[in-house]
Amino acid sequence: MSRSDLPGALYTAAQSRALDRTAIEQFAVPGFRLMQRAGHAAFAELLGRWPGVRSLTIVCGTGNNGGDGLIMAGLAWQQGIQVQLLVLAEDYVDRLQGEALDAWRWADAVGVQLQCWRPGMELAGEVLVDALLGTGISGEVTGEAAELITHINRSHRPVLSVDIPSGLCSDTGAVLGVAVRADMTVTFIALKQGLLTHAGVDHCGELKFDGLLLPDEVYEEISPSAFRTDRDDLAKLLPPRRRSSHKGLFGHVLVIGGDYGMGGAALMAAEAAARSGAGLVSLATRPEHVTAALTRAPEVMASGVNSGQDLQPLLERPDVLVVGPGLGQSAWADQLLQKALASGKPLVLDADALNLLQQRQHLQAGRHDWVLTPHPGEAARLLGQETAQVQQNRFDAVRELQQQLGGTIVLKGAGSLSFDGDGMHLCSAGNPGMACGGMGDVLSGIIGALRAQRLSAIDAARAGVYVHARAADLCALEQGERGLLATDLITRVRRVLSGLD
Known part of the structure; x- marks a missing residue:
């Protein structure tokens, strides 16, 4: 529509x-x-x-x-x-x-x-x-x-x-x-x-x-x-690049996630970040997933990590950390999240990173530089509510989340909302074909890449949500909504970001 x-x-x-x-x-x-x-x-x-x-x-x-x-x-x-x-x-x-x-x-x-x-x-x-x-x-x-x-x-x-x-x-x-x-x-x-x-x-x-x-x-x-948020906003936030540009100008994103059986989630986030214009993209995941990552996306610098200690040296170079896609809720996941939180780097937290926040109350200190991207179920757990209660007033829910957790909150769903305590932004793009696994992983990669390209947290969030939804609409126009896959969006993302659609 x-x-x-x-x-x-x-x-x-x-x-x-x-x-x-x-x-x-x-x-x-x-x-x-x-x-x-x-x-x-x-x-x-x-x-x-x-x-x-x-x-x-x-x-x-x-x-x-x-x-x-x-x-x-x-x-x-x-x-x-x-x-x-x-x-x-x-x-x-x-x-x-x-x-x-x-x-x-x-x-x-x-x-x-x-x-x-x-x-x-x-x-x-x-x-x-x-x-x-x-x-x-x-x-x-x-x-x-x-x-x-x-x-x-x-x-x-x-x-x-x-x-x-x-x-x-x-x-x-x-x-x-x-x-x-x-x-x-x-x-x-x-x-x-x-x-x-x-x-x-x-x-x-x-x-x-x-x-x-x-x-x-x-x-x-x-x-x-x-x-x-619409196409005109995107054009204002992402002006044309200078002809003399180099990769160092567009930031370095590190995606952290991909526990056993969930390596694809972290890889989708990393590939989406690369397609969204980040200068460099790294991936920290289980060692068993590195070969698949290099095969799927050789542009992504994939490293295997078995613990938070293994992750520590990888945290020095990136400008933005995307944590949560396929992370799981194991001790391994908890170690990686704690290291990421302690790094002082701007964060995009999704999926199990949010669930770990809810479970480990000591991790919930609010910060201004993170973007949290819960779906209604995750938002309900963070707020101690039922999902239906969140959905009954999504505007109040996103305000309450921001008040409790700080930073910028993206409440996903039909009419996704982005709020940083000041401006409320709604995305009216998107379609029911997006109701499938992996969509949130792609979104977190897009937001991470835009954040690395020096957009503010709220601008990266609202622009990322729009780019993600518009790419899905392009896919639906070409081949219909039913059977849409999260990876279908990734190649369309660059067209949307470039103002071609």
């Missing part, structure tokens, strides 16, 4: 409402005019996606989200499209206020009629429009609203959601009991952060944004909650 045409700034529901109020109160943009623009924008996207539609079912709530749906109903009726307008209360019109009431008066004047939905009522439209619940809901959806949402999801009709799929939390991407599964979501004024992470990516379908012609000055009044 392409997100390339979306804005870079992300907002919470409260910030979105603040932008709306700012436009109305400080810049004299009438609220009903914004509602009309929203209805027109959503209706235009609907006709663009389903150009031959002859009938619509539009379900409307009593808030401004419902008002947008009422505008769409009137526009459809004017164009000769049959409209089934459904609401949840007999006294629906009496409950309307402000711009939503104005929208009903306009729709009523052009001839739209409404019906009160009852369980079992047929949804007659070829396309369904969800304008039931907006961003203001709190707590789980219950009662008739929950029944109607379930009925919509079971209808197997195409669905367009207005601003946000009803029942989805716009701040976290969590499902509040039940939520509409839309084929398209058209969101307005502010791109809500929850649409791009956790369950949001499953429920919003194709995501479209319309700023409703708000003046740029409106956005200067409210700071975003997060920023979406």
Whole structure:
């Protein structure tokens, strides 16, 4: 799913409402005019996606989200499209206020009629429009609203959601009991952060944004909650290399890992680091894996280590250490991790390095120069929580991890988050094909290489996450998502980093 045409700034529901109020109160943009623009924008996207539609079912709530749906109903009726307008209360019109009431008066004047939905009522439209619940809901959806949402999801009709799929939390991407599964979501004024992470990516379908012609000055009044990393950011962070460049300018990465049976993980991280532009890449692994490493990637300087003492001399030259891919949790692994932590070198810690941090409390002294890359399960162990709790609010989880552990945290998953205590960055690239072993190893190698090339920890993290996800999207475009392997990404990484894709 392409997100390339979306804005870079992300907002919470409260910030979105603040932008709306700012436009109305400080810049004299009438609220009903914004509602009309929203209805027109959503209706235009609907006709663009389903150009031959002859009938619509539009379900409307009593808030401004419902008002947008009422505008769409009137526009459809004017164009000769049959409209089934459904609401949840007999006294629906009496409950309307402000711009939503104005929208009903306009729709009523052009001839739209409404019906009160009852369980079992047929949804007659070829396309369904969800304008039931907006961003203001709190707590789980219950009662008739929950029944109607379930009925919509079971209808197997195409669905367009207005601003946000009803029942989805716009701040976290969590499902509040039940939520509409839309084929398209058209969101307005502010791109809500929850649409791009956790369950949001499953429920919003194709995501479209319309700023409703708000003046740029409106956005200067409210700071975003997060920023979406994209190709333009990458170009700024990695300018073209000078023609006189040499390998010493681009850093030395040492990958530490690869216990018995897991040598491939460390090798994938090392090869990814080499493909990501590091000047030199070394690998410290079990001696039994050295021959395979040299065969697979002769550019990587592979050394066998049997203990922390063997590792010590290898720690002098590298600029950045990547620790964890295939590391395991044995005494060997613990020795290597402790030596790496004591080296004073910038670190990227992944996989079993994170599990060892959690198990050995004395290793958890926070440091500013490390990047930790947990998936939700590892994050839950570090926080002493359940994985579901982490996923319910990924933004809070990554903040709590950073507060406890310091440095930069990458919380992997759909809509991966990178946070250093200051800026929150979200990656909207990537696809389900990445749900396979080895992806995290490749990511840690990419981040390590970017860190070695003098990027700050947060910039290496957010750029690395984007490069990794974009490379996976290129693979999926070429050969599909299913059966994607972590090693498939490695050759695409250099194209993304070079600005060729």
